[in-house]
Amino acid sequence: MGLRERKKHRTRTALIDAAVxxxxxxxxxxxxxxxxxAEVDVSTRTFFRYFASKEEAALxxxxxxxxxxxxxxxxRPADEPPFTALTExxxxxxxxxxGLEPAEATRFLRLQELIQATPALLAGQLRLMMDxxxxxxxxxxxxxxxxxxxxxxxxxxxxFASMGIVCYGGCQDPRLIVQxxxxxxxxxxxxxxxxxxxxxxAATGTPETAAATVPRPSPAT
Amino acid sequence: MGLRERKKHRTRTALIDAAVxxxxxxxxxxxxxxxxxAEVDVSTRTFFRYFASKEEAALxxxxxxxxxxxxxxxxRPADEPPFTALTExxxxxxxxxxGLEPAEATRFLRLQELIQATPALLAGQLRLMMDxxxxxxxxxxxxxxxxxxxxxxxxxxxxFASMGIVCYGGCQDPRLIVQxxxxxxxxxxxxxxxxxxxxxxAATGTPETAAATVPRPSPAT
DNA sequence: TTGTCATCTGTCATCGACTGACATAAATTA
DNA sequence: TAATTTATGTCAGTCGATGACAGATGACAA
Numbered sequence: 001m002g003l004r005e006r007k008k009h010r011t012r013t014a015l016i017d018a019a020v021x022x023x024x025x026x027x028x029x030x031x032x033x034x035x036x037x038a039e040v041d042v043s044t045r046t047f048f049r050y051f052a053s054k055e056e057a058a059l060x061x062x063x064x065x066x067x068x069x070x071x072x073x074x075x076r077p078a079d080e081p082p083f084t085a086l087t088e089x090x091x092x093x094x095x096x097x098x099g100l101e102p103a104e105a106t107r108f109l110r111l112q113e114l115i116q117a118t119p120a121l122l123a124g125q126l127r128l129m130m131d132x133x134x135x136x137x138x139x140x141x142x143x144x145x146x147x148x149x150x151x152x153x154x155x156x157x158x159x160f161a162s163m164g165i166v167c168y169g170g171c172q173d174p175r176l177i178v179q180x181x182x183x184x185x186x187x188x189x190x191x192x193x194x195x196x197x198x199x200x201x202a203a204t205g206t207p208e209t210a211a212a213t214v215p216r217p218s219p220a221t
Numbered sequence: 222m223g224l225r226e227r228k229k230h231r232t233r234t235a236l237i238d239a240a241v242x243x244x245x246x247x248x249x250x251x252x253x254x255x256x257x258x259a260e261v262d263v264s265t266r267t268f269f270r271y272f273a274s275k276e277e278a279a280l281x282x283x284x285x286x287x288x289x290x291x292x293x294x295x296x297r298p299a300d301e302p303p304f305t306a307l308t309e310x311x312x313x314x315x316x317x318x319x320g321l322e323p324a325e326a327t328r329f330l331r332l333q334e335l336i337q338a339t340p341a342l343l344a345g346q347l348r349l350m351m352d353x354x355x356x357x358x359x360x361x362x363x364x365x366x367x368x369x370x371x372x373x374x375x376x377x378x379x380x381f382a383s384m385g386i387v388c389y390g391g392c393q394d395p396r397l398i399v400q401x402x403x404x405x406x407x408x409x410x411x412x413x414x415x416x417x418x419x420x421x422x423a424a425t426g427t428p429e430t431a432a433a434t435v436p437r438p439s440p441a442t
Numbered sequence: 443t444t445g446t447c448a449t450c451t452g453t454c455a456t457c458g459a460c461t462g463a464c465a466t467a468a469a470t471t472a
Numbered sequence: 473t474a475a476t477t478t479a480t481g482t483c484a485g486t487c488g489a490t491g492a493c494a495g496a497t498g499a500c501a502a
Contacts, residue, residue, distance in 0.1 A: 002469080002470075003468095003469065003470090004468085004469055004470075004478075004479080007468095007469090007479090008479080011479095032457090032458065032459085033458080033459065033460085034458080042480075042481090043480070043481050043482075044459090044460090044481095045460095045461090045480075045481065045482080045483095046479080046480060046481075048459085048460065048461080049479080049480080052460090053459080053460080054458095054459070054460095119348060122348055122351070123344035123345055123347060123348035124344055126344060126347035126348060126351065127340060127343055127344035127347060130343070130347065130386075130390070151387075151401075151404060151405065151408065152408060154387045155384075155387065155405060155408050155409070155412070158383035158384065158386060158387050159380055159383060161383060162379035162380060162382060162383040163376075163379065165351075165379060166372075166375045166376065166379050169351070180372075183372060184372065184376060187372065187373060187376050187420075188376070190414075190417070190420055191376070191413055191414060191417035191418075191420065192412055192413055192414065192417070193411075193412060193413065193414055196411070196412035196413070197412075199408075199411055199412065223498075223499070224497095224498060224499090225449075225450080225497085225498050225499075228450090228497095228498085229450085253486090253487065253488085254487080254488065254489085255487085255488095263451075263452085264451070264452050264453075265452095265488090265489095266451075266452065266453080266454095266489095266490090267450080267451060267452075269488085269489065269490075270450080270451080273489090274488080274489075275487095275488070275489095
């Protein structure tokens with residue numbers, strides 16, 4: 001790797017570090033891009049050559065995590081049921097979080113709190129998750145041997161993703177995220193039929209299964 | 222209602238109309254607030270007295286719909302299972318959409334497309350949905366006779382909400398939203414155990430139900 | 443009707459996020 | 473070292489958003 005690239009990588013890392021530190025210290029809105037750039041001793045214009053927006057810098061750590069997740073998912077054995085693969089990929093990511101140095105882990109969790117508490121960042125995080133979901137759907141579809149936008153795949157993924165959101169969202173104490181995730185898995189296991197994530201397309205709408213809980217239309221208002 | 226309030230309401234409506242029309246005609250980013258305000262013949266400053274941001278104006282129709290949804294949900298019979306209540310409330314909202322004049326319905330659906338295609342608006346919509354979910358969780362918790370942040374309630378709601386996102390998100394032809402929703406319901410009915418949304422807290426983690434699909438930990442990486 | 447009061451609105455000044463254009467400096471390659 | 477590519481800084485400018493002040497307008501009581 002040439003000097004040029006190394007330098008760029010260093011600048012980028014320094015910008016993210018400075019940004020996160022400042023955000024944690026004085027809040028996201030209260031921190032100007034000028035201030036971040038000054039901290040790293042580059043011009044404001046340069047900041048925007050590295051990040052499309054202030055938000056992108058704030059969420060880049062999260063974006064990295066998402067990439068790791070996608071990689072872990074792709075690495076799961078092909079014969080694993082989709083939901084299991086998603087779950088194990090998530091456990092792997094959480095495991096990495098555990099393996100971090102305490103200081104760094106704390107910083108990451110504090111950043112999570114800040115995101116939850118900052119509307120603009122929360123919105124950005126949700127959009128990021130949605131982008132991620134698209135990739136998950138692609139992978140799950142592939143595993144199911146279905147077309148790229150299979151509804152069953154979207155169902156599995158969005159069910160899983162919503163668990164993730166509940167996990168991160170309502171947590172007062174970030175150290176409980178892992179516990180909460182496992183609780184939600186138990187809940188899912190108790191709620192879902194065995195093999196639900198391997199349904200044949202034909203199974204959809206079968207009389208004996210459908211309408212078990214949800215009665216049909218009732219010609220609404 | 223006094224003249225003052227009527228006038229305010231008229232201005233607000235005019236601003237939303239002008240904003241939506243311009244957004245649809247030339248795109249969200251390409252439309253300045255100045256332009257919207259000029260269209261309604263008020264100052265830019267006044268625009269920001271009605272809406273906290275350009276985004277808020279763009280999403281206000283959606284926000285209204287969410288309010289309707291919450292109201293419909295609250296109006297469902299108390300003995301209805303939570304997921305059924307959510308489903309019927311959704312059907313009611315979709316029914317209202319159907320009852321609209323064709324021109325207005327088209328406009329609304331085109332707005333949906335625009336939101337999906339505009340990152341900033343998509344992010345805003347997702348945040349809006351999350352706010353809404355909080356209210357749904359509160360209502361579902363109440364129905365379950367549980368505490369305000371019950372995990373089961375969050376699970377039910379987020380499962381339902383993720384269906385809504387899939388519904389609106391991946392739709393090429395917006396007129397298929399209703400069909401898609403019903404398909405997803407079938408899928409849910411086929412995937413979930415009867416009575417899953419009425420689980421007793423104690424049921425969580427019961428050996429016979431848990432671990433049916435998802436094997437336990439496997440001490441991850 | 444009139445005068446007082448609360449409220450709405452426009453104008454102005456300002457900040458901060460973000461972008462295009464151009465010049466300069468640094469790294470890469472020949 | 474010379475030539476080329478690429479990253480950075482400077483500058484000017486747009487647009488979203490906010491505070492402050494002053495003038496206009498509807499609400500209400502005497």
